[in-house]
Amino acid sequence: MPLLLTAILLGIVEGLTEFLPVSSTGHLILASEIFGYQADQWAAFNIIIQLGAILAVVVLYWRTFWAVAQGMLKGEKISWRFAMNILIAFMPAAIIGLALHSYIEVLLGAPEVVAVALVLGGIAILVLERIIKDHDVVGVAEIPAGRAVAIGFIQCLAMIPGVSRSGASIMGALALGVERRTAAEFSFFLAIPTMLGATTVEMWKNKTALATSQVGWGLIAVGFVVSFIVALVVIRWFVGIVSRHGFQPFAWYRIIFGSLALIWLLAR
Structure with missing residues (x-):
């Protein structure tokens, strides 16, 4: 597959999945198996283009960040x-991620x-959607500090590829x-x-490798640009879906896609 086409496809996958509770890292790992490119050559690429999706959050919520900065x-x-x-x-993610970095890299190849x-x-x-009914905290600033720390620790479950950073933090917040x-x-x-x-x-x-690699x-x-544009659309759509239908559609997607992927991986 041409390198440019691979870059575009991975940008689309990243933008689509970064903020959905379906695991962007997991999808990028499976994409290497489906598209047949060498995953190790694109490892740094997959991490860095996440900044495109992050920029989409900054653009969409700039009024919130501006108001917070002024208020501070x-x-x-x-x-x-x-x-x-x-x-x-x-x-928690900063501390645990640095401590377990080498172990996490091993899992990224599985x-x-x-x-x-x-x-x-x-x-x-x-x-969790079935058993959690009480939601008494509305607004990021209203989350008690102890619960915020707990959400941070729960987010660390996403160091296992396929768990989903957004999924772990969102469901952790709901549970709290x-x-x-x-x-x-x-x-x-x-x-x-x-x-x-x-x-x-x-x-x-990877500073040296990035200067000399094909990727x-x-x-x-x-x-970066592709993931930014796609994430702009996905974030607005996601908030609307969650407000009306909760997280069950994404749960069923995970179960169906994960099952099909596992069957394919074991059968090939």
């Missing part, structure tokens, strides 16, 4: 609570793990009493420092 300068407690909740929820995690994650979402829209938006905002940190580590680790900065730019 004015000393408003609600703005400081908003920022602190994002920061303290990010810390597509069967992704398929199983997709199925189990879908079942977990269906169960955060209402659906707030849980989804908190996951969006939490992705910004989490993905910035992961991308910084990946760029530093260099030009293709990364293509994937």
Whole structure:
């Protein structure tokens, strides 16, 4: 497959899946099996183009971030609570991710793990949607600090490829009493420092390879732009779906797609 076409396809996959509870990393790993490209050559690419999807959050919620920044300068407690909740929820991923980085990389080469995690994650979402009824927290700034930290630890489950960072953080928030829209938006905002940190580590680790590899900065730019444009559309659609139908459609997608992927991987 031509390199440019692969970059575009991966950008679409990233933009479609980064903020849905279906695991963008898992889909990118399975994409390497389906499209037949060499996954190790595209590993840094897959991490860095996540910034395109993150930029979509910044663009769509710029008024929120601007209001928070102004409020912090004015000393408003609600703005400081908003920022602190994002920061303290990010810390577990930063610490655990650095400590377990080498183990995580091993799992990234196991597509069967992704398929199983997709199925189990879908079942977990269906169960949680059925048993969780009380949602008393509305608004990111209103999440108690202890719950924000707990959501951060739950997000770390996504270090297993196929679990889904957004899925873990959203369902963790729901389990801790955060209402659906707030849980989804908190996951969006939490992705910004989490993905910035992961991308910084990946760029530093691969700085020499990126300068000489076929999959260099030009293709990364293509994937970045594509993931940004696709994520702009997906985020708005996702919030609307969640508000009306909850997370069950994504749970069933995970179960069906994960099962088909596992059958294909074992049968080939």
